[in-house]
Amino acid sequence: MKRVFLAAVVASLIGCTSSQVQTSESSPLGITELSSQKDCCTTLSKVSYEPITKSGDLTAVIDTNSQKVGLVSGVSYVKGYELPVFDGEANLEVISLVGNQVFVPSILILDNEHKALDVLSSSDLSYRNSGIMYSTHYAMEKTISQKYPNGKSPRYLVIFTTDKDLKNSTLIKPSSDSAIRSGSVEANLAANTEWNIPHAAVGTVELELDYSGPEVRQESKQQQQDREAALAAVVVTDQQSAMDTEFVELFDDRIRAAVRAGEFDRALDIMKQAEKQGSPTARETFVEAMKNFEG
Structure with a gap:
């Protein structure tokens, strides 16, 4: 694990994890507020994008005060980042800890006109069970090319979740024998109970962004079709980035x-x-x- 995971673990120890972001006592998952017509909805071009000025760790807090965006995949609270100008590839790592609840992130990549170039969906996440040194979490490691085949460069990231993910829950899988023997409460609960964790509309996502690599994204015709199909599940066609x-x-x-x-x-x-x-x-x-x- 890179340093972003260590930061996420430290955050869990001091009580600031994706499972513990609660902005309403009556609706700790944030779903009731999300379903409300209040403050709904802004467009991708109107999202407030926080500039990223250097490589390193980021903590994205998404709560019921965050902006709402209506996508094909559903309405979601979002967190936006403005990418720096970089050469080659940016290596992105995403961590979302699983506690009493979990925010299951997807990430839209937009060009400078706020048109969608790509989506890193929740299907790209891997579930990683607790061990002696780490907590149960979802993780994703991806590269973002400086230029896509249509000539467009990525300029913005939008972290969101989908209706499909909000309707699901995470069944905690049995932990390793070593984790159970360590006395971990989480590990023992997972081993001895059917522990379903609800998915939330709010949470904290840890990211690490580093720059390096080749300049132009390479993809086969099938990969292009897969990317466009994945985008169509999130944004309408006229919001997708076209070739310059x-x-x-x-x-x-x-x-x-x-x-x-x-x-x-x-x-x-x-x-x-x-x-x-x-x-x-x-x-x-x-x-x-x-x-x-x-x-």
């Missing part, structure tokens, strides 16, 4: 230049690359250039 006109025209110009030079295989390769990265005009440009070719 500048990049569309650049690919079209390269296709025409290759055809004029008689390099048809190269032109075909450029067309396929452009389509893979989301160009809506590359094939038409290739066909038109071939028709107009004068050898």
Whole structure:
């Protein structure tokens, strides 16, 4: 575990975990307040984004005073961050501790126009049971590329949860023998009872963001389709980030230049690359250039 997990464990020891953020005595999960029409809802472009100025740890507190955003996946309290300009890849680690309740996070990645580039969904989380040195928690480790295939760069992160996750609960799995022998109350409860933890609309999420790696995200056609399908489950199509006109025209110009030079295989390769990265005009440009070719 990296230092972000140690920070989360320390937070749990002093009583500030995702399971213990309560902003209403009558509704500690925050679901009643979330369902209220009060202060509902803002758009992704109107979220208050906290600037990230350096690599390191972040603590995202999401409570009933947080902004609400209505997404395809449901209304959620959110926490927004503005990413710094970085080269290569940003390595992101996410930790959400499981206590009396748990906030199950998903993360939207937006471009500079607040259009969705990607979603790190709760299905990317792994459940990690308690041991001698750590508490039960959900964890996610991902990389964020400096530039996506459509030419757009990530600019904002939005932490949220979904209706589907709010309707579920987490069954604590039996702990390891060593954890049980250590005398851990949590480990012994998990071993001897059916312990279901409710999912909450409020909580604390620990993050660590570090920068390094290659510049452009690489993905297959299937990976692109999977990413777009995952986004469609969260935001409507017109909120998804499209390929920059500048990049569309650049690919079209390269296709025409290759055809004029008689390099048809190269032109075909450029067309396929452009389509893979989301160009809506590359094939038409290739066909038109071939028709107009004068050898």
